[in-house]
Amino acid sequence: QILASEMPECLKGFYYRAxxxxxxxxxxxxxxxxxxxxxxxxxxxxxxxxxxxxAEGFYALLKTSFWDAIPDLRFEPxxxxxxxxxxxxxxxxxxxxxxxxxxxxxxxxxxxPKSFHxxxxxxxxxxxxxxxxxxxxxxxxxxxxxxxxxxAEGMPALHHGQxxxxxxxxxxxxKPEEAAAEASPSKPASEAAPSKPASEAAGSKAxxEAAPSKPASE
Numbered sequence: 001q002i003l004a005s006e007m008p009e010c011l012k013g014f015y016y017r018a019x020x021x022x023x024x025x026x027x028x029x030x031x032x033x034x035x036x037x038x039x040x041x042x043x044x045x046x047x048x049x050x051x052x053x054x055a056e057g058f059y060a061l062l063k064t065s066f067w068d069a070i071p072d073l074r075f076e077p078x079x080x081x082x083x084x085x086x087x088x089x090x091x092x093x094x095x096x097x098x099x100x101x102x103x104x105x106x107x108x109x110x111x112x113p114k115s116f117h118x119x120x121x122x123x124x125x126x127x128x129x130x131x132x133x134x135x136x137x138x139x140x141x142x143x144x145x146x147x148x149x150x151x152a153e154g155m156p157a158l159h160h161g162q163x164x165x166x167x168x169x170x171x172x173x174x175k176p177e178e179a180a181a182e183a184s185p186s187k188p189a190s191e192a193a194p195s196k197p198a199s200e201a202a203g204s205k206a207x208x209e210a211a212p213s214k215p216a217s218e
Contacts, residue, residue, distance in 0.1 A: 004077040010034050010130050011091060018058075019075045021067050031055040036132040070099035075120070088127035095120045097138070098155060106144050116143040117156045 013034045017025045031037065035055040046053040046061040053061050066073055074097065081092040097120050102113040118139040125133040146156040 002080050002082050004080055007077070007080055007091065007093075008089075008126055008129065010126060011093070011124060014124075014131060015075045015077055015093075015095070018062060019066065020073065021062070021071075027059040030058050034058075034131060036127065036130045039131060040133045042133065042135045069103075069105055070101050073097070073099040085125065088125055088132065091122075091124045091126060093122045093124065095122070096158070101147075105147070106140060108144065108147055110147060114147045114152070115155045116146045117158055118142050118146075119158065 010033060013029060016022065017029065018034060035058055037055050039053070039055050039058065040051055041053060044050055044052045045065055046057055076096045076098075077093050078096055079094040083090040083092065096117070098115065098117050100113050100115045102110045104110075120136065120138045122137075123135040124131050146152060149156075
């Protein structure tokens with residue numbers, strides 16, 4: 001397990017510059033620094049059931065499927081596992097994803113901007129400093145539930161156990177579980193199990209002394 005800051009440059013570029021649409025991100029970066037020419041995504045979000053989108057089709061896919069629909073899209077890698085692999089390395093990356101959208105999205109018609117907060121899991125195969133393949137799963141079902149919630153305001157909270165960090169999970173309020181445990185107040189001394197009053201203790205002692213002991217013959 002490694003920190004997100006220790007990911008290879010191609011993965012940093014994939015998340016922080018491409019998916020998150022850095023202000024100075026340029027199309028040429030895709031082929032030059034991030035993806036192999038024949039990059040394959042499983043599934044191919046641009047055309048389900050086909051191989052691709054390759055490096056040349058990735059930028060257009062980002063624009064139509066992500067940037068235009070979710071202008072403030074943010075992927076934040078929370079846990080990264082590095083796995084040695086023949087001819088390269090595989091990286092399993094669990095990310096927290098937030099965004100705000102409106103209009104038609106995931107089969108919904110949103111009249112006003114609504115936000116979602118979900119988790120994703122990606123497995124990247126990195127060869128020669130570039131991403132050759134990616135297998136990915138996004139919790140879009142939770143996004144749909146959040147976007148359909150008419151009472152929801154602002155950014156939704158993740159359900160218990162999410163997201164993950166290299167150290168520990170977070171509680172339902174987004175606080176580290178360890179910190180939450182430390183923050184929970186312990187019972188004051190006044191709430192501790194009460195001890196017997198002195199008069200009751202003295203009475204018990206006197207009764208014990210008064211009780212006749214059995215003769216030695218018994």
